[in-house]
Amino acid sequence: EVKNLEQMFQARIDNDEKIEPKDWMPEKYRKTHIRQISQHAHSEVVGMLPEGNWITRAPSLRRKVALLAKIQDEGGHGLYLYSAAETLGISRDELIAQLHSGEAKYSSIFNYPAVTWADMGTIGWLVDGAAIMNQVALMGTSYGPYSRAMVRICKEESFHQRQGYEILLTLCNGTPEQKAMAQDSINRWWWPSLMMFGPRDADSPNTEQSVKWKLKRKTNDELRQAFVDQTVPQANILGLTIPDPKLKWNEERKHYDFGEIDWEEFWQVVKGHGPCNKQRLSDRINAHEKGQWVRDAAMAYAEKQANKEEK
Numbered sequence: 677e678v679k680n681l682e683q684m685f686q687a688r689i690d691n692d693e694k695i696e697p698k699d700w701m702p703e704k705y706r707k708t709h710i711r712q713i714s715q716h717a718h719s720e721v722v723g724m725l726p727e728g729n730w731i732t733r734a735p736s737l738r739r740k741v742a743l744l745a746k747i748q749d750e751g752g753h754g755l756y757l758y759s760a761a762e763t764l765g766i767s768r769d770e771l772i773a774q775l776h777s778g779e780a781k782y783s784s785i786f787n788y789p790a791v792t793w794a795d796m797g798t799i800g801w802l803v804d805g806a807a808i809m810n811q812v813a814l815m816g817t818s819y820g821p822y823s824r825a826m827v828r829i830c831k832e833e834s835f836h837q838r839q840g841y842e843i844l845l846t847l848c849n850g851t852p853e854q855k856a857m858a859q860d861s862i863n864r865w866w867w868p869s870l871m872m873f874g875p876r877d878a879d880s881p882n883t884e885q886s887v888k889w890k891l892k893r894k895t896n897d898e899l900r901q902a903f904v905d906q907t908v909p910q911a912n913i914l915g916l917t918i919p920d921p922k923l924k925w926n927e928e929r930k931h932y933d934f935g936e937i938d939w940e941e942f943w944q945v946v947k948g949h950g951p952c953n954k955q956r957l958s959d960r961i962n963a964h965e966k967g968q969w970v971r972d973a974a975m976a977y978a979e980k981q982a983n984k985e986e987k
């Protein structure tokens with residue numbers, strides 16, 4: 677019986693139909709989606725922290741306004757994604773508890789520190805750039821609520837990316853010190869950005885099944901290669917050097933060849949031992965606890981409204 681249902685389910689996916697919350701789905705499809713969508717949501721929310729560090733130190737009012745708007749967008753993305761995960765039968769409280777206990781992951785990239793203003797440019801350019809590469813593919817994902825959330829998120833991310841690139845363009849056209857600050861920032865963020873796409877396909881336990889279910893429309897290595905190909909010409913316009921001596925156009929493959937990622941560093945960060953893992957998690961837990969009064973007030977208000985309606 678279940679086997680039959682599974683075959684029919686796979687046939688719908690092969691036929692490019694979207695799966696909706698009330699449709700029958702294999703338990704593993706549900707679990708895998710809760711895992712990926714919630715980790716994506718956690719990444720957006722934790723991702724507010726490195727840039728939050730610079731709001732009060734932005735060099736002009738205009739920069740401050742744009743940065744503030746971008747960070748607010750990230751919070752919004754987290755909320756859509758938590759809502760999409762909730763359609764799979766898990767509560768937001770459970771999801772947040774999984775983040776706070778360390779059971780659920782969030783993107784490795786947000787465990788690196790943002791130490792100069794140039795990092796605001798680089799995060800927008802490289803981190804949002806990598807996020808867009810991944811999320812444009814996810815617009816075609818098979819689960820309806822996730823796919824639809826991606827449409828708006830991608831539009832907002834492209835504003836974020838241009839916002840970052842413009843910060844770097846300004847620095848690169850500025851004084852030698854400003855250009856050096858931009859170069860230093862690229863040196864620190866380049867490799868962690870490539871790590872955002874996850875392990876090599878050969879070392880990725882989830883890819884094969886996720887591609888079959890069209891949760892993933894492209895593999896980790898395919899997206900990483902597309903990101904490198906897209907980003908190198910943008911670095912050339914800035915006049916910045918990508919810190920990879922093996923980076924070279926391969927005329928036969930029509931792609932850039934690039935050096936090996938430090939996978940030891942990647943797994944250390946994923947397992948919680950990166951430069952900022954402990955700080956990020958404790959900042960999140962702190963913010964959640966300090967926000968208890970807001971949740972209490974919202975609940976009290978909702979109850980009052982419900983009582984009014986009854987009368």
Ligand code: FAQ
Pocket residue numbers: 711712715716717719720723724750781782783784785799803804807810871872873874875879880881882883886896946
């Ligand atoms: N960091 O078998 P796979 C943003 C884990 S963008 C940490 O390949 P999968 C916007 C993986 O979870 C960033 N962990 O896994 C923004 C799995 O562990 P598990 C968020 C990683 O899921 C910009 C294990 O390794 N974007 O926030 C990472 O098929 C600027 C084995 O890996 C998304 O989440 C990593 N980099 O592929 C915000 C996109 N890579 O769960 C603020 C949606 C892998 O079995 C500022 N997610 N792991 O315990 C995806 O596309 C996929 O989940 C991948 C991983 C591609 C990330």
